[in-house]
Amino acid sequence: MRLNVQDFQLAARRRLPCFVYDYVAGGAEDELCLARNQADLQTMTLSPRSLRDTSAISTSIEVFGRRWSAPFGVAPVGLIDVVRPGGDVLAARAAGKAGLPYILSTASNSALEHVREACDGPCWMQLYVMQDRGMANSILDRARQAGFEALVLTVDVPVGGYREKDIRHGFKLPFRPGPRLLLDMALQPRWLWRQALAGQPQFVNLMPTEGASSAQAQAALLARSMDRSLVWDDVAWLRSKWDGPVLVKGVLHPEDARQALRHGVDGLIVSNHGGRQLDCAPSTISVLPQIMAIVNSQIPVFIDSGFRRGSDVAKALACGATGAFFGRAIAYGLAQNGEQGVATVLSLLTQELERTMTLLGAGCPADLAECLVPTAE
Numbered sequence: 001m002r003l004n005v006q007d008f009q010l011a012a013r014r015r016l017p018c019f020v021y022d023y024v025a026g027g028a029e030d031e032l033c034l035a036r037n038q039a040d041l042q043t044m045t046l047s048p049r050s051l052r053d054t055s056a057i058s059t060s061i062e063v064f065g066r067r068w069s070a071p072f073g074v075a076p077v078g079l080i081d082v083v084r085p086g087g088d089v090l091a092a093r094a095a096g097k098a099g100l101p102y103i104l105s106t107a108s109n110s111a112l113e114h115v116r117e118a119c120d121g122p123c124w125m126q127l128y129v130m131q132d133r134g135m136a137n138s139i140l141d142r143a144r145q146a147g148f149e150a151l152v153l154t155v156d157v158p159v160g161g162y163r164e165k166d167i168r169h170g171f172k173l174p175f176r177p178g179p180r181l182l183l184d185m186a187l188q189p190r191w192l193w194r195q196a197l198a199g200q201p202q203f204v205n206l207m208p209t210e211g212a213s214s215a216q217a218q219a220a221l222l223a224r225s226m227d228r229s230l231v232w233d234d235v236a237w238l239r240s241k242w243d244g245p246v247l248v249k250g251v252l253h254p255e256d257a258r259q260a261l262r263h264g265v266d267g268l269i270v271s272n273h274g275g276r277q278l279d280c281a282p283s284t285i286s287v288l289p290q291i292m293a294i295v296n297s298q299i300p301v302f303i304d305s306g307f308r309r310g311s312d313v314a315k316a317l318a319c320g321a322t323g324a325f326f327g328r329a330i331a332y333g334l335a336q337n338g339e340q341g342v343a344t345v346l347s348l349l350t351q352e353l354e355r356t357m358t359l360l361g362a363g364c365p366a367d368l369a370e371c372l373v374p375t376a377e
Contacts, residue, residue: 005348016191019170020083022165023165026166033280041306046368071322071324076106081198092123125143251271257294267300300323301321304325314357
């Protein structure tokens with residue numbers, strides 16, 4: 001019986017090769033940021049309000065004119081096909097059926113058109129900008145034509161984080177497993193059979209030239225070709241290419257929130273990439289109040305990194321966030337049972353949030369602000 005995300009994580013550890021599980025669950029360097037994300041959420045408390053009418057709880061919110069069934073969604077997860085082939089499509093379909101948003105990674109393994117077609121709910125496109133901006137232009141054009149509703153510019157990956165577990169396993173693309181990885185894969189025959197039938201995952205939305213399918217070229221794009229000259233003024237360039245809302249993901253500093261407002265960004269996602277980039281970065285929940293003070297309700301602010309419970313979402317909303325996004329939790333559900341596994345995880349999170357709101361005396365997400373425990377001066 002799986003009662004929470006941790007149960008799904010333990011099941012994923014049993015079902016996935018060690019190198020795949022570590023790719024999903026691991027973080028950068030000493031994994032201190034990874035630990036801070038969860039520790040700071042766990043130490044945060046909320047004060048319940050008594051004798052409130054909670055006979056009718058509503059978790060729904062409206063974002064950019066679209067109704068979400070709950071104030072959370074699916075974060076972009078790159079290379080998710082190593083967990084289960086077709087993972088992007090399966091997870092997007094589950095999110096859509098649940099009435100929740102899905103953010104597709106630039107580093108997805110399914111064509112963005114196929115993912116958009118599978119998702120009945122809000123569907124956003126995450127963007128990495130490479131040195132060759134022609135690739136970004138191509139993704140923007142395709143995403144717009146496919147009907148993606150918002151653009152999420154990720155800004156915390158000027159260079160890939162130093163993920164030592166991946167290096168020790170020898171996990172990289174193009175994938176050429178040595179004896180150790182071959183043994184690791186052989187110990188998970190079901191996973192190996194699915195992967196053998198599907199073939200090696202590729203970053204199909206990052207084809208460098210028409211008709212190209214070189215795994216080497218695509219891996220090089222992600223590993224070495226990020227555009228480090230990208231600055232705030234380039235938001236205007238994105239505006240010229242995109243008609244819908246533009247969000248910036250990876251903001252941790254209050255001054256960057258101020259810059260986002262100056263440049264007309266439509267929303268922020270407070271994120272440290274799940275602890276996978278800068279190991280000395282602060283937890284997202286610890287900096288959220290500072291960023292909310294700058295934004296002052298002018299634009300929606302979302303958050304990710306370290307979220308494992310519906311109660312974690314309640315804590316973020318109490319601090320003023322519009323909603324939260326889950327990444328690893330979705331991958332764990334996918335590993336367990338594909339689309340149905342993701343659907344179960346999303347359902348559990350919704351139930352946890354509803355129960356937390358009821359116990360706090362909050363009839364709707366906006367009421368959670370009254371439950372925030374004031375910090376000592």
